[in-house]
Amino acid sequence: MKITIKKFIVAFIAILLHQTSIAQNAANYIASNNTSEASSWLILVCLPLFILFLVVFGVSYFKFKKTVLQNEVIKDFNAEKLLQNLNSTQIETYLRLKNANANLSNNKNSDVLPSKSQNFAVLLGLLLVSNTVFAQNTNVAEKSLFNQPGIIITIILLLIPIMLGAVFIIYRITTSLKKVGNSEKLVKAKELAEEIKLANNETLEKELIHRKEALNYKLNDTELSGTLVADDIKGIIQNVSNEHQVHFTAVKKKAVPRPILEPNISKLIIWYLGCSAFWLVIGSGIGEYVGIKFVMPDIDHQSWLSFGRLRPTHTNMVFWGWASIGILGLGHYVVPTVSNTKLYSVKLGWISLLLINIQVVLGTISLMMGVNNGGGEFREYIWPIMAFFAVALIITLANFVLTVANRTTKEIYISNWYLVSALIFTIIVALTAYLPFWQHGLGETITQGYYMHSGVGMWFTLFTLGLLYYFIPQQLNKPIYAYSLGILAFWTQILFYTIIGTHHFVFSSIAWWLQTVAIVGSAGMVIPVVAGTINFVMTFKGHMNKVASSYTLPFFFTAVVYYFVVSMQGTAEAFRYTNLIWHFTDFTVGHSHLGFYGIITFAIWGGTYAIVPRLTGKEPPQEWVGAHFWLAFIGLLLYSIPLMIGGTLKGLMWLEGKPFIDSVVLMFEYWIWRAIGGSLMFVSHLIYFYNFYKMTFNKLEDIDVQKEAFNILENEFNSVKK
Secondary structure, X not given: OHXXXXXXXXXXXXXXXXXXXXXXHHHHHHHOOOOHHHHHHHHHHHHHHHHHHHHHHHHHHHHHXXXXXXXXXXXXXXXXXXXXXXXXXXXXXXXXXXXXXXXXXXXXOOOOOOHHHHHHHHHHHHHHHHHHHHHHHOOOOOHHHHHOHHHHHHHHHHHHHHHHHHHHHHHHHHHHHHHHHHHHHHHHHHHHXXXXXXXXXXXXXXXXXXXXXXXXXXXXXXXXXXXXXXXXXXXXXXXXXXXXXXXXXXXXXXXXXOOOOOHHHHHHHHHHHHHHHHHHHHHHHHHHHHHHHHHOOOOOOXXXXXXXXXXXXXXXXXXXXXXXXXXXXXXXXXXXXXXXXXXXXXXXXXXXXXXXXXXXXXXXHHHHHOOOOOOOOOOOOOHHHHHXXXXXXXXXXXXXXXXXXXXXXXXXXXXXXXXXXXXXXXXXXXXXXXXXXXXXXXXXXXXXXXXXXXXXXXXXXXXXXXXHHHHHHHHHXXXXXXXXXXXXXXXXXXXHHOOOHHHHHOOOOOOHHHHHHHHHHHHHOHHHHHHHHHHHHHHHOOOOHHHHOOOOHHHHHHXXXXXXXXXXXXXXXXXXXXXXXXXXXXXXXXXXXXXXXXXXXXXXXXXXXXXXXXXXXXXXXXXXXXXXXXXXHHHHHHHHHHHHHHHHHHHHHHHOOOOHHHHHXXXXXXXXXXXXXXXXXXXXXXXXXXXXXXXHOOOOOOOOHHHHHHHHHHHHHHHHHO
């Protein structure tokens, strides 16, 4: 088996290097045609995916090696070695079996594959993998085809599912090897159980009794310090710390189980979060492809893959599929929890989830077919499709209001103020945007500004703030700093945010006084933003040490920081001079991603990592949570900051009267950075999806031979006793 694995690994690496050399030759060929910048960019964009694949492959290889070594070690495992390394409980079981003189049967048959069949199955799996890998090199395009950058991009995009398929095959082989190893371990466990039953050594039994007494002995924790209270009267001891610091990775605090939550509600919440994670991967994958089009516009020539269709498909999918379903899933946990009661109707929750998923599926198909509303941003879905979302919100609102009405607490906690109000305002905003009475001329423009900005502020921001008012105190295990600040922020946001939509249309044909009202309202937003930020930061005060020991608090703290920074940036953008520079440039793209991703997305991630382990009892891999956070955090900075710098330079060029094409040439390098940051963000989404899988799905556990042997003895003893 060891030789087969080594041959497989060597062959795989050789083929991989061969593929790499082909790609390098193609890159060199393109470079000779003055497209070196494009090739370098492609390498940088695909590098994170390639690194992720190598990491997964390396982990799988070490799993192979570990499985083989375990199978070799288990062959030398016998009863004598086992009995010398028992814990107290196992010693008690052994002695109880001997004292009871149980007449256990010695003729037990086990259903295990013969070793030849096992070797044949493993060999067949490796051959399939080898054939799959070799199949990648059957048809190599002629060099003359590589004179178009779009050809290279297409080949790389085709290699991505092939790599994912290779990862899946490696996973299947790893699982098969583990099953084979577990079968051998079960056989060995039964043999050990038989040897233990037949063993008759009085000396050994006395030693085991003595060892049991030694194992059960406990220190009183005062042997070295005594019972006197420590009193440093001379002040010699300084900078005392009882916290153990891990130098490489900090040990994170695990989630506390919450068994009182009913299984049907837990299932509903997990399905909400699972669907949102699915739409995040698909939607950001489309966004990744759209980012490629900025520097490779000729990558394809299909109408349904055009930028004009894919861009609204990406924005609406992450808007409704990822973020809306994600915050609603967390809301179904928070609303009954802070009301100290059950969710009014789980069935209504399922109906809402189904309706929103139908909306996203139908909306995606319609947009890629070219069927759209023809309106402004975020309302490209035609009204029959958007009606699914409106009905889902009405059902959710009724479900939440009835849950709050049945609360067992006297007061309505502030989280429910925000969550219920967000649903009410979003229904109003959606109806305002889609009713036809004012959809003409400047009325449509004003409506678009109201809908677009209120959709972000009165739906996502308001709902997310409600979630933060629950999760931050809950994770810090302390109350919110000031309830009054939360109420101040709540009412002032409602007052100012609903009138600032037209600051997107400064210097337009809209009445000057209405533009001024929007600018004044944007300045007024300083009040709720500062009040909310102070409330959250002061709640963190004195407990920042908990951030290092938690894998949820970094996400929440990042959301709070971006909430302040992006909101203040939005106020600055609303003034006439800055609006003149930044409007219609890439600055607004960086700003919108910094807000939607930095606030909403990070808050959803933190909430998911906070409640899913409480619902399932399974922790995510801490190293992968760290990788997810840092890839997303760094990727967002690499995405947004270059766009803001480039957008500012572009706006200044327009004010100077430079030709428009000069600003396009200027932005090329900044768009490359946008693609690099977007690639890191997309990889972090794949890691998040993997972490969600680890928290929710059962996996094949490795069998402990010693534990399994005593489980067999215990079961047989109980059957004889009966």
